[in-house]
Amino acid sequence: MMNVSPPLTRKELIERANAIAGITILQLANMMGKNIPESSIHTKGWFGNLLELSLGANAANAPEPDFTSLGIELKSIPIDTNGKPKESTYICVTQLNPIALSSWESSLVKCKLTEVLWIPFEANKNTPIPLRRIGSPVLWKPSTTQKNQLKDDWQELCDMIVLGNIDQISSSMGKYLQIRPKAAHSKSLTRDNNQSGKNKLTLPRGFYLRPSFTDSIISHTNH
DNA sequence: GCGTGATCATAA
DNA sequence: TTATGATCACGC
Numbered sequence: 641m642m643n644v645s646p647p648l649t650r651k652e653l654i655e656r657a658n659a660i661a662g663i664t665i666l667q668l669a670n671m672m673g674k675n676i677p678e679s680s681i682h683t684k685g686w687f688g689n690l691l692e693l694s695l696g697a698n699a700a701n702a703p704e705p706d707f708t709s710l711g712i713e714l715k716s717i718p719i720d721t722n723g724k725p726k727e728s729t730y731i732c733v734t735q736l737n738p739i740a741l742s743s744w745e746s747s748l749v750k751c752k753l754t755e756v757l758w759i760p761f762e763a764n765k766n767t768p769i770p771l772r773r774i775g776s777p778v779l780w781k782p783s784t785t786q787k788n789q790l791k792d793d794w795q796e797l798c799d800m801i802v803l804g805n806i807d808q809i810s811s812s813m814g815k816y817l818q819i820r821p822k823a824a825h826s827k828s829l830t831r832d833n834n835q836s837g838k839n840k841l842t843l844p845r846g847f848y849l850r851p852s853f854t855d856s857i858i859s860h861t862n863h
Numbered sequence: 864g865c866g867t868g869a870t871c872a873t874a875a
Numbered sequence: 876t877t878a879t880g881a882t883c884a885c886g887c
Contacts (some may be wrong), residue, residue, distance in 0.1 A: 641879080644869050665866030680869090680870060681870080681871070681882095681883075682884070683869095683882060683883080683884075684868075684869045684871080684882080684883050684884070685867080685870080685872045685883085685885090686867060686868080686869085686884090687868090687869085687885070688867090688868045689867090689868055689884095689885090691868095692867095692868080693873040699867085700867075700886080701865085701867035701868080701885080701886065701887080702866080702867080703865090703866060703867080706867095712865095716868085716869085718869090718870085726870090727870065727871095727880095728878080729865090729868080729869090730868080730869060732867090733865070733866055733867090733868080763870095764882070765866095767886095795885095801886095810879085810881090811878075811879045811880070814881075818871085818878095818879090818882090819881085820880065821879090821880055821881060822864085822866090823864095823880075823881080823882080823885080824881095825881070825882065825883095826880075826881055826882085828864080829864085830864070839871080844864085844865080844866095846866090850878090851877090
């Protein structure tokens with residue numbers, strides 16, 4: 641399998657992403673010497689990993705942006721035949737300690753969403769995986785309005801956690817940013833280390849962006 | 864278990 | 876049809 645080194649500049653990263661825009665998943669897999677899985681049931685995240693390899697992402701599974709030195713996060717985003725996001729987008733784990741909950745400015749969500757390279761790809765079930773095409777990349781930084789929207793949601797949700805009410809959080813909360821389970825299974829447990837959490841065990845959760853938010857990103861920038 | 868990459872499956 | 880809650884795989 642070919643090894644791709646990290647891009648040294650934003651420009652180089654964008655050029656790499658533009659170079660694969662329009663090709664199929666089969667073509668990219670061939671370039672990287674990878675076999676395409678039959679089904680995505682047991683290979684969730686496969687395409688995201690293929691993209692990381694082919695663009696030279698280097699953060700591995702560390703809680704920081706994929707292109708570490710550039711501070712840019714990579715996100716693949718499945719789109720339907722109308723170009724709309726098919727799924728919400730996972731951002732990061734919901735940390736349950738006082739420092740992580742103390743301010744938006746120092747939060748992992750803000751860090752991950754400082755700058756994102758979105759790579760849309762066709763994901764309608766009627767198209768065989770190998771024939772699905774990769775779309776044009778969108779390099780995005782949140783606007784002031786978007787930042788405020790995300791911050792408001794983050795604050796509301798984190799306030800609940802700080803008050804010891806994490807188990808009252810529902811996925812329906814948050815206009816654009818939501819908290820949902822992120823675990824191996826529904827019986828998974830993690831410790832709530834925030835000061836009002838009384839060290840209770842709770843289901844691990846993550847932050848996700850709703851499709852309405854990501855749609856505004858990818859359809860805005862494309863025309 | 865934690866954090867990464869996400870999508871599945873069914874209730875609403 | 877859509878969104879919530881659940882789940883799959885992997886490195887460490």
